[in-house]
Amino acid sequence: MTAIPLLGAVLLLLPAGRFLPGDAAVARYGAGVSGATLLVAVSAATAFDYGKASETQLGVNASWAPSIGLRFHLGADGISLPLIVLTALLTFLCFLYTMKHPPAGGQIRLLTGLLLVLEVGMLGTFTALDLVLFFVAFEIVLVPMYAIIAIWGGSDRSFAARKFILYTLLGSGLLLVGMLLVGVKAGTLDMTELAARHGAGLSRGVQITAFLLMGLGFAVKTPMWPLHTWLPDAHTEAPTVGSVLLAGALLKMGTYGIIRVALPAAPQGAAYWAPWLGLFAVIGIIYGALACLAQTDLKRMIAFSSVGHMGFVLLGIATLTPVGINAALFGNIAHGLITGLLFFVAGSVKDRYGTGDLREIGGGMLASSPRLAGTLTFAAVASLGLPGLAGFWGEMLALLGAYKPHAALPRTTFVVFMAVAALGAVLTAAYFLRLLAKITHGTPQPDAPAGVARISAYEYAAWTPLIAATLLVGLWPKTLLAVTTGPVRALFGGG
Amino acid sequence: MIQGIDYAAVAPPLILAAAALALLVADAFGVPRRVLGWASGGAFGAALVAVAALAFGDRRATFCVPGGLRGGGPASCSYVADDFTLVFQGVVLVAAVIVVLLSLGEITASRIPAGEYHFLLLCAVTGAVTLVAARDLVLLVVALETLSLPVFALVALRRYDGVASEAAVKLFLVSVVSSAVMLFGVSLVYGATGAMHLDRIAPALRSLPSDLDPVAGVGIMLVLAGFAFKIAAVPFHFWAPDVYQGAPLPVAAFLSVVSKAAGFAGLAIVLALGFPAYGHVWGPLVGIMAALTMTLGNLFALRQTTAIRLLAWSSVAQSGYMLAPLAAGDHRLGEAVAATTAYVALYAVMNLGAFAVVVGFRRRFEPAGEGTPPVDALDDYRGLGRRSPAAGAALAFFLICLAGLPPGVMGLFAKVVVFRATVAGGVTWLAVIMALNTVIGLVYYLRWAVRLYAAPTGHAYAAAVPGVPVRAAVAAAGAGAVVLSAAPQLVLQAVSSVT
Numbered sequence: 001m002t003a004i005p006l007l008g009a010v011l012l013l014l015p016a017g018r019f020l021p022g023d024a025a026v027a028r029y030g031a032g033v034s035g036a037t038l039l040v041a042v043s044a045a046t047a048f049d050y051g052k053a054s055e056t057q058l059g060v061n062a063s064w065a066p067s068i069g070l071r072f073h074l075g076a077d078g079i080s081l082p083l084i085v086l087t088a089l090l091t092f093l094c095f096l097y098t099m100k101h102p103p104a105g106g107q108i109r110l111l112t113g114l115l116l117v118l119e120v121g122m123l124g125t126f127t128a129l130d131l132v133l134f135f136v137a138f139e140i141v142l143v144p145m146y147a148i149i150a151i152w153g154g155s156d157r158s159f160a161a162r163k164f165i166l167y168t169l170l171g172s173g174l175l176l177v178g179m180l181l182v183g184v185k186a187g188t189l190d191m192t193e194l195a196a197r198h199g200a201g202l203s204r205g206v207q208i209t210a211f212l213l214m215g216l217g218f219a220v221k222t223p224m225w226p227l228h229t230w231l232p233d234a235h236t237e238a239p240t241v242g243s244v245l246l247a248g249a250l251l252k253m254g255t256y257g258i259i260r261v262a263l264p265a266a267p268q269g270a271a272y273w274a275p276w277l278g279l280f281a282v283i284g285i286i287y288g289a290l291a292c293l294a295q296t297d298l299k300r301m302i303a304f305s306s307v308g309h310m311g312f313v314l315l316g317i318a319t320l321t322p323v324g325i326n327a328a329l330f331g332n333i334a335h336g337l338i339t340g341l342l343f344f345v346a347g348s349v350k351d352r353y354g355t356g357d358l359r360e361i362g363g364g365m366l367a368s369s370p371r372l373a374g375t376l377t378f379a380a381v382a383s384l385g386l387p388g389l390a391g392f393w394g395e396m397l398a399l400l401g402a403y404k405p406h407a408a409l410p411r412t413t414f415v416v417f418m419a420v421a422a423l424g425a426v427l428t429a430a431y432f433l434r435l436l437a438k439i440t441h442g443t444p445q446p447d448a449p450a451g452v453a454r455i456s457a458y459e460y461a462a463w464t465p466l467i468a469a470t471l472l473v474g475l476w477p478k479t480l481l482a483v484t485t486g487p488v489r490a491l492f493g494g495g
Numbered sequence: 496m497i498q499g500i501d502y503a504a505v506a507p508p509l510i511l512a513a514a515a516l517a518l519l520v521a522d523a524f525g526v527p528r529r530v531l532g533w534a535s536g537g538a539f540g541a542a543l544v545a546v547a548a549l550a551f552g553d554r555r556a557t558f559c560v561p562g563g564l565r566g567g568g569p570a571s572c573s574y575v576a577d578d579f580t581l582v583f584q585g586v587v588l589v590a591a592v593i594v595v596l597l598s599l600g601e602i603t604a605s606r607i608p609a610g611e612y613h614f615l616l617l618c619a620v621t622g623a624v625t626l627v628a629a630r631d632l633v634l635l636v637v638a639l640e641t642l643s644l645p646v647f648a649l650v651a652l653r654r655y656d657g658v659a660s661e662a663a664v665k666l667f668l669v670s671v672v673s674s675a676v677m678l679f680g681v682s683l684v685y686g687a688t689g690a691m692h693l694d695r696i697a698p699a700l701r702s703l704p705s706d707l708d709p710v711a712g713v714g715i716m717l718v719l720a721g722f723a724f725k726i727a728a729v730p731f732h733f734w735a736p737d738v739y740q741g742a743p744l745p746v747a748a749f750l751s752v753v754s755k756a757a758g759f760a761g762l763a764i765v766l767a768l769g770f771p772a773y774g775h776v777w778g779p780l781v782g783i784m785a786a787l788t789m790t791l792g793n794l795f796a797l798r799q800t801t802a803i804r805l806l807a808w809s810s811v812a813q814s815g816y817m818l819a820p821l822a823a824g825d826h827r828l829g830e831a832v833a834a835t836t837a838y839v840a841l842y843a844v845m846n847l848g849a850f851a852v853v854v855g856f857r858r859r860f861e862p863a864g865e866g867t868p869p870v871d872a873l874d875d876y877r878g879l880g881r882r883s884p885a886a887g888a889a890l891a892f893f894l895i896c897l898a899g900l901p902p903g904v905m906g907l908f909a910k911v912v913v914f915r916a917t918v919a920g921g922v923t924w925l926a927v928i929m930a931l932n933t934v935i936g937l938v939y940y941l942r943w944a945v946r947l948y949a950a951p952t953g954h955a956y957a958a959a960v961p962g963v964p965v966r967a968a969v970a971a972a973g974a975g976a977v978v979l980s981a982a983p984q985l986v987l988q989a990v991s992s993v994t
Contacts, residue, residue, distance in 0.1 A: 070984070070987075117902075121901075132911055135911070136901065136904065136907060139900055139901050139907060140901040140902075142900055142901070143895065143900055143901065143902065146941075150945070158945070162938075162941070165937065165941065166934055166937060166938065169900070169933060169934050169937050170930070170931070170934045173929070173930025173931065173933050173934060174927065174930050176910075176911065176914055176930065177914060177918060177923065177926040177927055177929075177930050180911075180914050180915045180918040180919075180926070181918050181923060181926075183915070184915065184918050184919040209923065213927070
């Protein structure tokens with residue numbers, strides 16, 4: 001599955017004259033390659049045996065560098081499968097979108113190559129079952145994302161790109177130390193093996209240190225307050241496809257890592273740090289919401305809303321209960337779908353109005369461009385957690401989990417967290433409604449660009465699957481929960 | 496008493512020494528420069544073939560203590576050609592071939608006497624190749640001097656250049672002091688243990704009377720300090736930037752790769768074979784040294800504006816990463832030595848590549864006349880990636896490798912191996928410092944790499960294309976880096992058999 005985009009990216013290194021001359025051909029090629037990847041991902045999802053979702057399936061396990069115990073071990077289970085499909089879907093939609101709406105800056109060939117490498121890294125992270133392999137895949141995404149922001153970004157792009165790569169490298173350095181600490185002390189780098197042991201053979205001190213190091217590493221990526229400051233800059237400056245992938249899939253690598261690597265390998269460390277994780281998560285929720293209320297830039301606002309949403313995901317993880325973890329996984333997917341959609345729409349708005357500034361866009365979008373405004377409204381209400389749409393279940397279950405945290409955790413603390421987080425949810429509703437009130441309602445500004453361009457077929461193509469998936473997961477949450485529940489229970493050693 | 500010599504085992508240094516003498520004589524008879532260059536490259540190639548041939552055979556040892564004199568002790572051979580030796584000899588010789596390729600153009604351009612240059616280079620490499628095979632303290636010191644002495648002269652070969660002379664004097668003073676310090680340390684160790692062979696020192700140290708304990712401890716610390724000069728570890732690093740800047744560029748590349756690899760090999764040999772019993776003494780010391788080296792090296796590299804000084808400080812910082820696994824002391828020492836070896840081998844490829852591009856493309860920025868800004872400023876590299884895509888891409892790739900990020904998977908694995916050995920050795924604090932340092936390192940590597948693709952500014956430059964040898968060197972290093980990035984296990988497997 002990861003081989004297709006990798007092969008595709010390598011082929012793009014061929015001289016431009018001989019292989020696929022012209023930007024349009026390259027864009028079609030990118031869509032084709034990522035489409036093929038999506039097909040493989042979907043067929044993997046159909047071939048997946050849902051009765052045994054907690055087991056690793058469809059895996060490869062080959063020896064790579066036996067001298068240091070390194071194995072090339074890939075596979076999918078119920079936790080990673082939805083994320084794999086989500087990643088493949090988002091990348092494909094990004095290519096579709098790029099075909100008609102290439103970002104300013106040209107060099108489509110380079111962009112296609114970078115996006116494919118990015119996809120390799122993301123899929124690799126979600127499928128890797130060996131710690132070092134996981135780390136390599138985790139790192140692969142850095143340089144392409146840096147280049148995407150630095151080449152096709154907005155006016156302040158080089159600063160944003162540098163901040164992004166330095167922050168995340170800091171995180172991954174600590175992550176590497178933490179993972180190796182676990183690997184060395186436990187004597188294995190295999191993630192399924194580590195998960196099956198539930199931290200046996202690791203002393204409490206080692207687990208606490210390891211969880212702290214890995215947690216910090218993943219928290220930068222997620223991003224958890226107060227390590228989030230790279231995110232708004234990166235999102236604001238990145239081109240549309242960059243923002244979509246950053247929010248939709250890249251951030252998930254952080255929370256996925258906590259659930260997949262840090263929790264099972266160091267459960268005692270997790271229990272020790274969980275109240276702190278919960279505290280920072282709740283601060284993130286409130287902070288994200290308050291920051292959103294103060295934003296005037298559309299993309300920056302969505303970026304801060306991501307901090308808040310990932311706060312809910314982290315809160316779910318911090319409860320250390322199956323309900324909470326399920327909520328986190330659900331929130332991951334929902335956030336990926338909804339925020340991906342929001343960034344697509346924000347990109348379209350920015351294309352048409354030439355700015356992302358809310359005041360300059362003015363009001364009355366419903367009148368001037370009803371379809372665009374309608375999609376924006378849909379994405380915004382989904383994001384604020386309207387029941388019946390995907391965003392609702394993640395937040396709801398996270399709060400439920402916080403009401404009844406793991407027995408080893410202080411319950412009162414978590415109930416307070418729950419109350420504060422619920423307040424945060426209300427604030428979320430407030431800023432999204434404020435956003436809608438500002439730009440979709442009211443009367444169009446007299447100097448607004450006349451005859452805002454119609455929505456192209458490619459935009460519809462990029463939006464529709466996300467809208468449909470948001471509805472599907474929102475109305476039938478069981479489709480997703482059924483896949484994740486099994487492995488989450490296995491994670492805690494229960495049946 | 497007659498002792499048999501295993502000539503096959505000592506073939507690599509023997510070939511080089513013979514070639515050095517032959518070249519010196521040939522130069523006196525007026526053999527043209529080009530022929531000398533190819534002959535010197537050929538000698539390295541021949542030595543490399545010898546190393547490869549030895550690699551298929553068993554472990555060989557020679558210059559052993561004869562049976563009658565052993566007194567029940569171990570065989571105590573002075574020269575051992577085991578896997579560790581051969582890996583380092585291979586790295587040193589391959590690097591030397593690249594240095595020769597880089598030198599061919601430089602010798603003409605800088606009006607360096609070719610015969611002397613190649614003679615000195617061959618002598619220095621003879622020392623390096625012997626050093627990595629030495630297993631007793633006398634041979635170690637002699638080999639180290641054989642490596643160091645020619646290098647002063649090499650640095651000063653641009654006789655008309657005051658900067659070069661200053662660099663040579665600085666290197667000479669530092670090196671002589673470090674040799675003296677090390678010899679003093681060796682004498683203390685000898686005094687405490689009564690042995691010169693490492694395989695006799697190790698058991699002697701283990702059962703040392705407690706009143707000799709401080710003597711041995713101080714001796715070990717002094718030996719460590721002597722090697723620290725060689726590998727430019729903080730606080731013995733200050734010579735590196737000035738010498739790199741003053742020396743002809745290929746010599747700077749030699750110092751940062753061949754000399755350093757030999758120094759690390761020597762350090763690893765002494766610590767792992769001779770002094771494991773004192774791991775509790777030198778382990779923390781090496782740890783502090785590693786932390787200081789990488790941190791200071793990186794912080795100073797941040798402030799550099801010329802390519803060569805940046806490479807100098809970055810090479811100081813990289814020394815810190817290589818030292819880090821050894822901080823574990825005698826706890827899982829084998830793994831630590833393997834990690835250091837792997838890092839040295841991978842570092843040699845990436846750093847030589849970066850030097851090769853700088854050698855080739857610095858000459859394109861030669862200022863038109865006096866009063867122009869200094870050559871090889873980092874800003875001169877603006878737009879290199881657009882003017883000459885291959886060189887730009889190669890340099891960017893080497894820099895990303897040095898920073899340790901994919902697609903430079905090779906550099907990433909080098910870091911993973913070193914981190915792993917450090918964590919396994921129980922020095923997690925050092926690993927955390929190392930993690931922070933990789934971020935600082937990325938800042939300046941990235942700054943340089945981004946400049947390659949920025950719009951060019953500044954003065955015009957000659958559009959000369961570097962000669963075939965330099966391009967071959969860049970291509971070879973680039974090919975090595977790509978292959979090792981696709982299959983890093985090649986090196987990892989090779990070094991794991993070492994210990």
